[in-house]
Amino acid sequence: MKKVTINSVATYAGVSKKTVSRVLNNEPNVSPATREKVLKVFKELDYTPNPIARGLARNRSFIIGCLYDNPSKSYITRVQSGALEACHKHHYNLLIHPCELRGEELIANIEHLLTTSRLDGMVLTPPFSDSQELINFLKKKKVHFARVASAIDDAESISVRSNDEQGAYEITEHLIELGHSNIAFIKGHPDHSATEQRFCGYQRALAEHNITFNPKLVAEGNFSYHSGADSAKEILDLNPRPSAVFASNDYMAAAVLKLATQRQLKVPEDISIAGFDNAPIARHIWPGLTTIAQPVEEMTRQAVEQLILQISDEQTPVYQATLEAKLITRESTANYK
Amino acid sequence: MKKVTINSVATYAGVSKKTVSRVLNNEPNVSPATREKVLKVFKELDYTPNPIARGLARNRSFIIGCLYDNPSKSYITRVQSGALEACHKHHYNLLIHPCELRGEELIANIEHLLTTSRLDGMVLTPPFSDSQELINFLKKKKVHFARVASAIDDAESISVRSNDEQGAYEITEHLIELGHSNIAFIKGHPDHSATEQRFCGYQRALAEHNITFNPKLVAEGNFSYHSGADSAKEILDLNPRPSAVFASNDYMAAAVLKLATQRQLKVPEDISIAGFDNAPIARHIWPGLTTIAQPVEEMTRQAVEQLILQISDEQTPVYQATLEAKLITRESTANYK
DNA sequence: CCACTTTCTGACACCGGTGTCATAATGTCG
DNA sequence: CGACATTATGACACCGGTGTCAGAAAGTGG
Structure with a gap:
């Protein structure tokens, strides 16, 4: 079985390459009869145009x-x-x-x-x-x-x-409105601009509600579940323990939730946890995570x-x-x- | 800034297209001096070969x-x-x-x-x-x-x-060895061959341990978390309630875990749950899921x-x-x- | 120094399409 | 029916590389 090219189709159909090309691309100025004939040959020879050649010609x-x-x-x-x-x-x-x-x-x-x-x-x-x-x-x-x-x-x-900054602001504000003031924060990966923005939103919400920002409540994460687990340890070991944690994404929040549960803490009764992104995991775990749905x-x-x-x-x-x-x-x- | 092609490089370097091509592909039989010269022109003109043209020529x-x-x-x-x-x-x-x-x-x-x-x-x-x-x-x-x-x-x-069948066999046997005999099973998507194989492994383990297979314990899932949630409802509503559930993948197992927890059931004290795949979620939740690590x-x-x-x-x-x-x-x- | 390899190099066709333009076929209208 | 516009078709160059092969240049041995 030889390779079927535009040339074989042209020869077989008794027309020129160019006409075949025209049919291929649904270009005008091909008589219905010719078009029909060429299409039939396409079927008969089971012709598939070569995308690479096409790409070369059309760049x-x-x-x-x-x-x-x-x-x-x-x-x-x-x-x-x-x-x-x-x-x-x-x-x-x-x-x-x-x-x-x-x-x-x-x-x-x-x-x-x-x-x-x-x-x-x-x-x-x-x-x-x-x-x-x-x-x-x-x-x-x-x-x-x-x-x-x-x-x-x-x-x-x-x-x-x-709008990451605004999202972070809103979720922090949500926690504040629930009565929390001792709110820990887990940062994302330093290479991501979202990390800084979410952090700013968190700080702005605190400031606008007259809560003093406490750098001890901030842990360094990198958006991975694993980094969240490390940060969770730091945060849950704090004395006094924060009453709420806002993690920069849902994976890290899930890690906090897991460790808290392992330590017999009730979520949200003992500690509230919020994430960011609305990743699938946020609704796959119990309790479901309060989060920011990022589109x-x-x-x-x-x-x-x-x-x-x-x-x-x-x-x-x-x-x-x-x-x-x-x-x-x-x-x-x-x-x- | 005009497009730099193999032709411009050839002209500029004072050699033929083919020689440029040779240098490009590290072919032998190019004198060091010529190779050097061409390489220099590559740099000077900032030449990048066109992969499409290459692809066409080499198929x-x-x-x-x-x-x-x-x-x-x-x-x-x-x-x-x-x-x-x-x-x-x-x-x-x-x-x-x-x-x-x-x-x-x-x-x-x-x-x-x-x-x-x-x-x-x-x-x-x-x-x-x-x-x-x-x-x-x-x-x-x-x-x-x-x-x-x-x-x-x-x-x-x-x-x-x-070896899906064997994996399912082993995890079912694991449950049996823990003393469970009333083990529910959640099937995967019917289009996937793994579904049937995992089901077979489950049945074989029961048979080899003289446990009568009970079709009422089998729920139809499709590997999605959502389908797992539906199946979980069916299973947890059974009377008597199974003491263990083996879901054909971890997402569905996670759904069972979530519903069980929501209903105040303790896992694994009240009910054991096993999954399949060793997906990330299996270790992102608490308790971590017993599962089969599929490579x-x-x-x-x-x-x-x-x-x-x-x-x-x-x-x-x-x-x-x-x-x-x-x-x-x-x-x-x-x-x- | 010559015959004979071996190493370079380039001309040219080719990969399988598309774009341009000239020309042939057909249609339109006074 | 002739002049002219319109539609249909094909020849040919071209996209930017690679493969083949012949011939030029350089190396080797007697």
Whole structure:
């Protein structure tokens, strides 16, 4: 069985390559009879056009790359899900590329990626969306890209974020309104801009409610469950023990919940726990976690959609949006008593 | 800034296209002086070869596609992680393509995928690894593929699986040895072959320990947390209430744990709960879930590695392996009293 | 120094499509 | 029916690389 190319189809159908190409792309100016004939030959020879050849001629791969380096698996899953939705809608495909932000090889790594598979564009998720170095590199290479949840202000590139500071403010305020004033905080990964923003929201809420900020109540995490477990230990060992904990994401909050339960503490009776992101785990455990629903899928979906728009038409204005985060209260937070 | 192609480099360096190509691919028979000269021009012009053109000439894309349709996000994450490890090792990239097994459009969908981005090979994960229709289609299209966790016996294609039946047997036996005899079971998604195998292991363990199989103790799940929650309700409402529950995966087990806790049941004192997969959630909750560690990453890693071998050399013998699953006991199971 | 390898190098076709443009076929209208 | 617009088709260059093969340059041995 020989390979079926556009040439064989053309010969077999008794028309030129170009006419076959026209039928392939549904171009006008092909007589119905000819079109019919060619389509029949497609079927007969079971012809599939070669996407690579197509890509070469049109200078397109119809592939978007997704860059990430994130310990939170559910975050990645949600990012992918949003990206895929936009990709498939526009007949693009998604290539995933986890890699490490740190290390001088980052640029070399990305360069290799571009050398290996020509991507029409890239979605940068945290912490890459905050890497000025990477952004400069991509601009220089004239690679289209979109930033998700980036704190960098750059009017030239697509950006979709959510209001982390406000979300953190609201959830902290929620705890304060429940009567808590001794509220511990677990920070996220220092490379992520969200870490600083959520921390600011926490501090602002305290300040606006006249609660003195106490640095001893702050633990350093990195968004991973494991780091949450370490921070949980620190916090639960404090004397006096805080009556509430706000962790920068749900994984770390889950770790606090686990340790508290192990230590026979009742949640929320003895201690309230709040997370961030509304990851699946927040509702898979008991008590369910009070958290901030961050529209990760939607952010990514919009970012990719705009990216594809930009790829198809360079004139598209640069899209920048900030989506709302929403407080979701579950059983893990209750009145202070 | 004009596009830098192999032609511009050739002209600039005063050599032929072919010589540039030789330097690019580290081919022998280029004098050191010439090689040096060309390399310098690469730097000067900041030249990056076009992967699409390369792919066309060599008939390779260096992209592997990963097919899945699985409600368990952590399973997918682990699959991706294993696949990526193998891909990056061999300088391949990974394209992800979730799609639905059901529906006649599956083949059309895959055909479209192949039309859009030429893949060098595909990894099939459950339930696709069990779709005879898809396997036949890929064979016909002469697309390389590897099956992960497939129950189909096909000596012609790569397959890496784990011993689900044995794993289910062992965990059921573990419960029996703890003194339980009234053990409920939650099935997985009917499209997945693992569902049947795990069910068989459960039944075999009962039989070999002279416990009569009771169909009333079996609930229908589909591997999702949500389905686990439904099944949990059924099971916990049974009279008498089973003293142990074995769910076909950890998500569903977590759902049982949550409902039990909500109903003030103590786990494992009042009821033992076991899962399957050793998903992250199994150790993120309290009590930690007794489960079967399935080497998902390793299975996928091996499958992809073999796939790449086969792509590079058609003569490679077809690899088929079955990896061991291992019992992990945590706090969610204890003696019957 | 010549015959004979071995090492370089480039011309050219080719991978499988698409874009441009000229020309052929067909349609329209006074 | 002729002048002209419109539609249909194909020849050919081109996208940016790689494979083949022939010929030039350099190395080797007697």
